Amino acid sequence: xxxxxxxxxGGQGVVTATEMxxxxxxxxxxxxxxxxxxxxxxxxxxxxxxCRIDDKEIRLREPIMQPDALIIQDPTLLHQxxxxxxxxxxxxxxxxxxxxxxxxxxxxxxxxxxxxxxACLPATEIGLRHIGRPIPNVPxxxxxxxxxxxIKLESVVLAINEKFSGKVAEGNIAAATEAYEQIRALMxxxxxx
Amino acid sequence: MLKQTEGxxxxxxxxxxxxxxxxxxxxxxxxxxxxxxxxxxxxxGALPQCEFINVESEFAAMSVAIGSSAAGARTYTxxxxxxxxxxxxxxxxxxxxxxxxxxxxANRAIGAPINIWNDHSDSxxxxxxxxxxxxxxxxxxxxxxxxxxFRLAEELSLPVxxxxxxxxxxxxxxxxxxxxxxxxxxxxPAFEPRxxxxxxxPVSIGAMVGPEAFMEVKYLEHAKQLQALDLIPQYAAExxxxxxxxxxxxxxxxxxxxxxxxxxxxxxxxGTIKDVVDEMRAAGHKIGVLGIISYRPFPLQAxxxxxxxxxxxxxxxxxxxxxxxxxxxxDIRMAVTGSGLKGFTAIAGLGGRPIPKSSLHPLFCRAExxxxxxxxxxxxxxxxxxxxxxxEKQNRRSGPIAENILHDKGLVSAKFG
Numbered sequence: 001x002x003x004x005x006x007x008x009x010g011g012q013g014v015v016t017a018t019e020m021x022x023x024x025x026x027x028x029x030x031x032x033x034x035x036x037x038x039x040x041x042x043x044x045x046x047x048x049x050x051c052r053i054d055d056k057e058i059r060l061r062e063p064i065m066q067p068d069a070l071i072i073q074d075p076t077l078l079h080q081x082x083x084x085x086x087x088x089x090x091x092x093x094x095x096x097x098x099x100x101x102x103x104x105x106x107x108x109x110x111x112x113x114x115x116x117x118x119a120c121l122p123a124t125e126i127g128l129r130h131i132g133r134p135i136p137n138v139p140x141x142x143x144x145x146x147x148x149x150x151i152k153l154e155s156v157v158l159a160i161n162e163k164f165s166g167k168v169a170e171g172n173i174a175a176a177t178e179a180y181e182q183i184r185a186l187m188x189x190x191x192x193x
Numbered sequence: 194m195l196k197q198t199e200g201x202x203x204x205x206x207x208x209x210x211x212x213x214x215x216x217x218x219x220x221x222x223x224x225x226x227x228x229x230x231x232x233x234x235x236x237x238g239a240l241p242q243c244e245f246i247n248v249e250s251e252f253a254a255m256s257v258a259i260g261s262s263a264a265g266a267r268t269y270t271x272x273x274x275x276x277x278x279x280x281x282x283x284x285x286x287x288x289x290x291x292x293x294x295x296x297x298x299a300n301r302a303i304g305a306p307i308n309i310w311n312d313h314s315d316s317x318x319x320x321x322x323x324x325x326x327x328x329x330x331x332x333x334x335x336x337x338x339x340x341x342x343f344r345l346a347e348e349l350s351l352p353v354x355x356x357x358x359x360x361x362x363x364x365x366x367x368x369x370x371x372x373x374x375x376x377x378x379x380x381x382p383a384f385e386p387r388x389x390x391x392x393x394x395p396v397s398i399g400a401m402v403g404p405e406a407f408m409e410v411k412y413l414e415h416a417k418q419l420q421a422l423d424l425i426p427q428y429a430a431e432x433x434x435x436x437x438x439x440x441x442x443x444x445x446x447x448x449x450x451x452x453x454x455x456x457x458x459x460x461x462x463x464g465t466i467k468d469v470v471d472e473m474r475a476a477g478h479k480i481g482v483l484g485i486i487s488y489r490p491f492p493l494q495a496x497x498x499x500x501x502x503x504x505x506x507x508x509x510x511x512x513x514x515x516x517x518x519x520x521x522x523x524d525i526r527m528a529v530t531g532s533g534l535k536g537f538t539a540i541a542g543l544g545g546r547p548i549p550k551s552s553l554h555p556l557f558c559r560a561e562x563x564x565x566x567x568x569x570x571x572x573x574x575x576x577x578x579x580x581x582x583x584x585e586k587q588n589r590r591s592g593p594i595a596e597n598i599l600h601d602k603g604l605v606s607a608k609f610g
Binding site for chain 2 (some may be wrong): 018019023024026031032033034035036058059060061062063065108
């Protein structure tokens, strides 16, 4: 079983992102379970949502306390909550920022973890460019597909088409694709953004 | 058709497939997405035979449901928590009048302290209301139980609550197999009311009944629920014939064959329990699980039979009878009266506290060793409790408990996210 935790803020589409991730996994014939950390969702407040992916039925109903992957939609959360709680040593981190891990004071964290599994992505900027709104969730899913290889970009596109239609879907597909390609390029260069 | 969708949406689609004629509901978390989705379906014309009635409160929701059901319309509503409590007088009337309403209860704690998270306090507070209560383990089962519930309710002319864990199921996206309309039509016949406000054959419904006849009317409610003990397994078997899967029934045994220790629970926590039991089985422990699907009527005989070969059991429940202990556990102990079985109760997950495998594993091992007190409060912060008790001993004006505990735990208010 692979467990993903997404941290963000109310209004950034955190819950939607885990739902789409579960749809993408479902489209690949896998079992997936997405659920939010339950509570009142308020714009700007920290929000957590979870997604499990497995090849067999998922029965477990506890929150994800030891994530194999973290998607962090807002870097300011690093100062507010322990987003890395329970993070697995070989796990994946995708962080929405136009800065580097080092610039955000995470050089030590990077040194302790598997380099090729960690990446920064300017997802808000990509969202603004293609969707016209500072919504980082879908670009991060595209980037996560590239970083982890867990799901295909085509599956993310299928999930986008299930959640959105028309111009919004088109913009999100373009954003996810650009993010996917950015992370692919980054991984080939084997350096951190 | 297989699809990846939210539990609430899956239930809304299943209810729509049952061809309801009146849906009346007042939104309350975590049930809101269900009635929102149904409202959208009615508005879009997808349910042309159905009227969606916006009401001003839960009391009105159940009152309208009583009226529409008495008029012979297949009627659905949904609620949770304080919403269920607000409609209670009408809840008892629905069952007392014998009206086959189906209601989803998206299980949630009851305040005070105010809390919107999952436990089973709400529907269990209606234990004796005369409604049948079926508990879903997964979203698949939640949607399947709604289809079975209409059939059961209408055959017996008694209302049914389909209980599903709020948020944990209602807000979870997972795989479900959505039935075809033709399958549901083959399983669920058109509603033929046993009583109906019909101008062509006028009757009154709701007579005042004195001591001369009240007991007989009440006894008939009980007798019908006892009939349901036969109908529920029968309808689950017929469901399997048409839909090809096991859903519903009275109880669900898991790894029980040679189990010496049996864990008993209701709802979605059974999934986590099964994962723990699989791990313990792999390590050689003789442990199994008994899921209770039908809480009312309570399947005393089925429980007794399922526990016939074990040595001990642990009831894990998301509910607390304050001043007494377990609620489900009381019924389980009634089922095994005279058997000499050793039984334990564990109260867990109140107000949405997560029930992780890491807490269940040691609990089950201790149950196996019979090294548990009669009641265990899983993951209770005893130090926080003791501190408050000490505060009350030291200071007459010790203040509001909820605020004190939040302060002691360093929380300003409930933690969102």
